[in-house]
Amino acid sequence: MKIAIKLAYRNLIGAGLRTWLNVIVLSFSFVVIIWMRGIINGWNRQAKDDMTAWEIGGGQYWHEKYDPFDPFTLSESHAPVPEELIPIINRGEMEPYLISQGTLYPRGRMQTIIVKGINPKQDIFLLPSQKLDTLITDAIPAVTGSIMARNLNITRGDRMMLQWRDAGGTFDATDIVITEIFSANVPNVDQGQIYISLENLQKMMNLPGEATIITYRDGHSPGLTELDGWNHKTKQELTSSVDELIKVKSVGTSVMYVILLLLAMLGIFDTQVLSIFRRQKEIGTYIALGYTRRQVVGLFTVEGTMNAVLAAIVGAFYGIPFLALQAKTGWTMPMDTSDFGMAIAQTLYPAYSAGLVIMTVIVIMFTTMIVSYWPSRRIARMNPTEALRGKIQ
Amino acid sequence: MFVFNHYNKNMENSHVIKVEKLVKRFPIGKGEFTALNGIDLQFSRGEFAGLVGPSGSGKTTLLNIVGSLDTPTEGEAFVLDHAVSRLSAKESAWLRRKELGFIFQSYNLLAVHTVFENVEFPLLLLDYTAAERKKMVMDALEWVGITDKAKSKPPQLSGGECQRVAIARAMVKKPSLVLADEPTANLDAANSHNILKTMENLNRDLKTTFLFATHDDKVISYLKRKIYLIDGKVDKDEKIINQ
Numbered sequence: 001m002k003i004a005i006k007l008a009y010r011n012l013i014g015a016g017l018r019t020w021l022n023v024i025v026l027s028f029s030f031v032v033i034i035w036m037r038g039i040i041n042g043w044n045r046q047a048k049d050d051m052t053a054w055e056i057g058g059g060q061y062w063h064e065k066y067d068p069f070d071p072f073t074l075s076e077s078h079a080p081v082p083e084e085l086i087p088i089i090n091r092g093e094m095e096p097y098l099i100s101q102g103t104l105y106p107r108g109r110m111q112t113i114i115v116k117g118i119n120p121k122q123d124i125f126l127l128p129s130q131k132l133d134t135l136i137t138d139a140i141p142a143v144t145g146s147i148m149a150r151n152l153n154i155t156r157g158d159r160m161m162l163q164w165r166d167a168g169g170t171f172d173a174t175d176i177v178i179t180e181i182f183s184a185n186v187p188n189v190d191q192g193q194i195y196i197s198l199e200n201l202q203k204m205m206n207l208p209g210e211a212t213i214i215t216y217r218d219g220h221s222p223g224l225t226e227l228d229g230w231n232h233k234t235k236q237e238l239t240s241s242v243d244e245l246i247k248v249k250s251v252g253t254s255v256m257y258v259i260l261l262l263l264a265m266l267g268i269f270d271t272q273v274l275s276i277f278r279r280q281k282e283i284g285t286y287i288a289l290g291y292t293r294r295q296v297v298g299l300f301t302v303e304g305t306m307n308a309v310l311a312a313i314v315g316a317f318y319g320i321p322f323l324a325l326q327a328k329t330g331w332t333m334p335m336d337t338s339d340f341g342m343a344i345a346q347t348l349y350p351a352y353s354a355g356l357v358i359m360t361v362i363v364i365m366f367t368t369m370i371v372s373y374w375p376s377r378r379i380a381r382m383n384p385t386e387a388l389r390g391k392i393q
Numbered sequence: 394m395f396v397f398n399h400y401n402k403n404m405e406n407s408h409v410i411k412v413e414k415l416v417k418r419f420p421i422g423k424g425e426f427t428a429l430n431g432i433d434l435q436f437s438r439g440e441f442a443g444l445v446g447p448s449g450s451g452k453t454t455l456l457n458i459v460g461s462l463d464t465p466t467e468g469e470a471f472v473l474d475h476a477v478s479r480l481s482a483k484e485s486a487w488l489r490r491k492e493l494g495f496i497f498q499s500y501n502l503l504a505v506h507t508v509f510e511n512v513e514f515p516l517l518l519l520d521y522t523a524a525e526r527k528k529m530v531m532d533a534l535e536w537v538g539i540t541d542k543a544k545s546k547p548p549q550l551s552g553g554e555c556q557r558v559a560i561a562r563a564m565v566k567k568p569s570l571v572l573a574d575e576p577t578a579n580l581d582a583a584n585s586h587n588i589l590k591t592m593e594n595l596n597r598d599l600k601t602t603f604l605f606a607t608h609d610d611k612v613i614s615y616l617k618r619k620i621y622l623i624d625g626k627v628d629k630d631e632k633i634i635n636q
Contacts, residue, residue, distance in 0.1 A: 003517045014505020285501040288462060289562075290490025290518045292482050385457045388497065 001302075004295070008303035012310065019307070022271060026264040026311035026364070031319035033257050034360050038323065038350030039331060040250055045351050046185070047242045047344065053126045054186040056238040057095075058218035061085075061230040066099075066212055071114070074101050075165075078210045079229050085214060085222065093220045095122045096211030098201050102164040104176075104194070106152045113148075114193040115164065117201025124217050127189065131180035132197040139175035140200050145190025146183045156181050162194075166206045174204070185345045261364065264311075265371045272304050272375040283379055284388030293384070297376045304372020308365045326350050409570050409602045410436040410459055414468035417454050417625075428454040430625040431468070436604060438569070441596045442618035443605035451625040452606035453574055459604065460493055460572045461485035473569055490518050494563030494601075496573035500555040502547040502562075508534070509543040512561045519566060533565035537591050553584030560588065564595055570602045577609050589615045 012019045052058070066077035081089065081096050088094045098117040103110055118125075120132040127143070134141040139159060149155065156178055163173040176196065184190055202208050214230070216222060225232050276283070286296050330347040417429040429451045436442055444452040457463040458470050461477050462485075470477045473492050480488065489495075494515075502511050512533050516526045534540045537557040547555055556576060563571050573592070577585035593615055596603050605612055613619060621629040 006517065007514075010506055010510060011503075281499070281501055282503060285497075285503065287486070288460065288489060288495045288497075288501075289515050290486050292486040294482070295486070384462045385453075388462070388501065390499075 001298075004299045004302045005306070007299055008306050011303050012306055018271060019310070022264070022267045022307050023310045023314050025267050026307055026368070027315035027319070029257075029260040029264045030311055030315035030360065030364060031322065032260055033364075034319065034352060034357060035323060035326065035350060036253055036256060037356050037360065038327070038352045039348050040246060040253060041353065041356065042327075042330075042349045042351040043249075043344060044242060044246045046348065047245075048239045050185045050345070051188075051239055051242065052218050052235065054184045054189045055125070056233075056235060057124045057215040058221055059216055059235045060233045060238065061214040061224075061227055062233055063212050064229050064231055066231075071101055074099055074114075074212070075167075078167075078205075078207055078212050080209050081211050081214060082227055082230065084224065084227075088216070088222055089214075092123065092217075094214055094216045094222070095119055095124050096198065096214045098198060098205065098207065098210060099212040100164060100201060100205055102162050104152070105161040105163070106154050106158065107160070109152075111152060112192075115162070115201060116193055116195050117198035118195050119198050124215060125189075126182075126184070127195060128180045128182050129195065129197075132195065132200075134177075134179045136177050136179075139177045140196050141179040142176040142194045142196045143180040143182060144178060144194045146181055147187065147190045148192065148194070149178070149181045151191075154178055164204060166204065168206060172204065261367055264364075265367060268304055268307050268368060269371050269375060271307075272300065272372055275300065275303075276375055276378050280382070280387045281390040283382060284384050284386075284390075287384040288388060293380050293382065297373070297379045300376035300379060301369060301373040304376070305365060305369045307372075308368035311364075312361055323350070323352060327352065408435045408471070409438050409440070409473060410434065410604065411471040412455070412459070412468070413471075415455070415458065415465050415470055416467035417451070417458065417463070418466045428625050429458075429465070432622075432625070432627055434620065434627065434630075436602060436618075438602055439596065439600045440618055441593065441603045441616060442620065443607050443612060443616040444622055445607060445613055445616075445619050446622035446628075447608055449624075450622040452608075452622055454625075455622070456572050456574055456604065456606045459570075460495060461488050490515070491566070492569045494566070494568040494571040496556070496559050496563050496571060496576045498575035498578045500547070500552075500559045500579075502555055502558055504547050506546070507543065508539065508545050508547070508550070508558050511547070511558055512565050515562060515566050529565055530561075533561040536564060536595060537561045551584075552579050553581075553587060556580060556584070556588050557591065560591060560595075564599070564601065567599060568601065570604065573603060573605045573607075575607055575609065576605065577607070577612055582611065585609070585611045 063077040063079055065073050067073045078098060085094055089096060095118070100115045102113050102115040104113050118127065118129050118132070120129045122129050129143070131143050132141050140162070154160070158178045159175055161173055162176045163171060165171050176194070202210060218235070283296055286299065287293060291299070327350055330349040332347045412432050412434040415429050415432040416427065418425045418427050432455060444455055446452055454463070458465055458477060459472055461472065461480060464478045472488065475488055477485070503514065506514070509530055512530045513526050516529055521529065531540060531543070534543055537560050539554055539557050539561070542550060542554060547558065550558065577588060580588060589612060592603060595601060605616065607613065617633050619631045620627055
C-alpha cells in the first residue's frame with residue numbers, strides 16, 4: 001500500500017496539468033459543498049436562536065385549548081396563571097402573555113389582527129416592550145413589526161382604532177398609537193399582530209390575571225412537565241418546524257452537491273478510462289517488474305483516489321480562508337427575505353462543524369475511490385504480454 | 394503467505410531454465426496458430442544466449458513463457474526450478490519481482506518518473522531501505538555509465554540512454570535471469586554495440602544469465618549460444634566456446 005501511494009503520487013504529479021485540472025475541479029466541490037452545508041447549518045442555528053430570542057424563550061406552557069393554527073380557539077384559550085408559576089414570574093424568569101383577536105382600522109381600512117398582551121418590563125424576548133410604557137392619555141401604546149407596518153402602511157406615531165370583543169362577548173373599541181416598529185427575523189412575532197401591555201389587554205378582555213401562553217427564560221425550565229389545564233411545549237418541539245424546513249432544504253441542496261460531484265467525478269472517470277487505454281505498456285511493465293494484476297488495479301485506484309487527497313489539500317489552501325471569512329462576514333442574500341414567511345435573516349452566517357468537514361471529505365473520497373476503481377477493473381482482465389506491446393485490448 | 398524458494402546461485406550445474414516439450418497455441422478466428430511446437434531446451438547459470446529467428450518464429454512467445462508472463466498450452470517450462478504453468482498469479486509475480494529482469498525493445502520506462510525512480514522501482518517492491526535503494530540504484534547507474542542522468546526523465550534521454558536505464562532497472566536487484574526482447578531494435582549501430590558490451594560485462598562480472606530474443610546480427614555476434622527457431626521449433630542450437 002505504501003508503495004502504491006508513493007507510485008500513485010509520482011504518477012499524478014508527473015501527469016502535470018491533467019492532474020491539476022481534476023484536482024482544482026474536485027477542490028471546488030469540497031469547498032462549495034462545505035460552504036453550502038455551512039449556510040444551511042448556520043440558517044438552522046440562526047433560526048432557532050432568533051426564535052428563542054423573539055418568540056419561544058426556553059419553552060412554553062400553552063393553555064390546553066390554544067391552537068396557533070385555529071384563531072377561533074382564542075376566545076376560549078385563556079385561564080388564570082397557575083399559582084405555582086407566580087413566584088417564578090415575579091422573579092422575571094417567566095412571562096405570561098394573553099392573545100386575542102381584534103380588528104384594526106388604519107386610515108379607514110379594516111384589518112383583522114391578533115392582539116398580544118405582554119409585560120412591558122419583560123426581558124425574556126427582544127421585543128421592545130418597554131415602549132408600551134409610554135404615557136399617552138387618550139390612547140393605548142402599541143408596538144408592531146416592520147412587515148406588519150409595511151403591510152398596513154403605518155409608521156411610528158400613527159394612531160388608529162382597535163376593536164375587540166371581550167370575554168363576555170361585548171364589542172368595544174379604543175384608539176392605539178404605534179410607539180415602536182421593530183424588525184425581527186421571525187415572522188411569527190410580526191405578521192398580522194400588534195402588542196399592547198398585558199395589563200391593558202387583560203382589562204380590555206375582562207380577564208384579570210389570565211394568560212394564553214407562559215414562556216420561560218432559555219435555560220430556566222421550571223421543571224413542571226404536567227400543569228393542570230396547560231400543555232408544556234419544549235424548545236425542541238417548538239423549533240421542530242425549523243428542523244423540518246431544514247430537512248426539506250437539505251434535500252433540495254443535495255441536488256447541487258450531486259451535480260458538483262458528478263462534474264468532478266466525470267473528470268476523474270474520464271482520466272481513468274483514458275489512462276487504462278493510453279498506459280497499457282506501463283501496466284504491462286508493472287506486471288513484468290513483479291506486480292500482480294490486482295496490485296495494478298489497486299495502484300490505479302489509489303492514483304484516482306489521490307486526486308481527492310490532493311483536492312482536499314488544495315481546497316484547504318484557499319477554502320479555509322474563504323470559509324473563515326464567510327463565517328465572519330456572512331452571506332447577504334441578494335433578495336429581501338422578510339417576505340419568505342420563515343425565520344431567515346437577510347445575512348446568513350455559515351456554521352461549520354468538524355463532523356460536517358469530516359463527512360464531506362469521507363463522502364468525496366469514497367465516491368472518488370469507487371469512480372477510480374470502476375474503470376480500473378479492466379486491468380484485471382488484461383493480457384500482460386499484449387499490454388507490454390501497448391496493444392489495445 | 395506465499396514463501397518463495399530462492400534459487401541457489403551457487404549451484405553451478407543447476408539449470409536456470411529448463412523447457413520440456415513446450416507447445417503454445419493461440420486462437421485465431423475459429424482455428425489456432427501454433428507459435429511453439431515441442432521445444433526442449435536447457436540453460437545454465439551465467440549463459441549469454443539468444444533465441445534467433447525471423448518474425449513469427451516464436452522467440453518472444455518463448456521469452457514470455459520463461460518470464461512467467463504467459464503459460465504454455467502443453468509441456469512445461471521450469472524457471473529456477475519453478476514450473477511456470479503451476480504458479481499462481483501471486484507466485485509468478487514474486488518470481489518476476491525477485492529473480493527476473495526484463496529489457497524491452499521500446500525500453501518501457503515510466504515516462505513521468507526520473508531515471509533514478511525508474512531504476513529504483515524494482516527495489517521498492519523488495520522492501521529495501523531508502524539508503525540501500527539509493528546505493529543500489531547508483532551502483533546500477535554506474536554499471537551502465539549514466540550516473541549524471543539520474544535526475545532526468547526518459548523523454549529527455551536519447552534511445553541509447555533509455556536502453557541503458559532499462560538495463561540498469563533490470564540489473565539493479567541482481568536477478569538470476571535477464572530476458573531481453575530485441576534490445577537493440579530501436580538503436581543505431583554505435584549505441585547497439587555499447588549496450589551489448591555493457592550487458593556482456595554484467596554477465597561476466599555478476600554471472601547473471603542473459604536470454605535474448607533477436608534477429609539483429611549485431612546482437613547475434615555477441616551471443617555465446619545461439620538457438621535458431623523456425624516456425625516454433627528449434628532448428629539449430631550453437632554454442633561458441635572461444636569467441
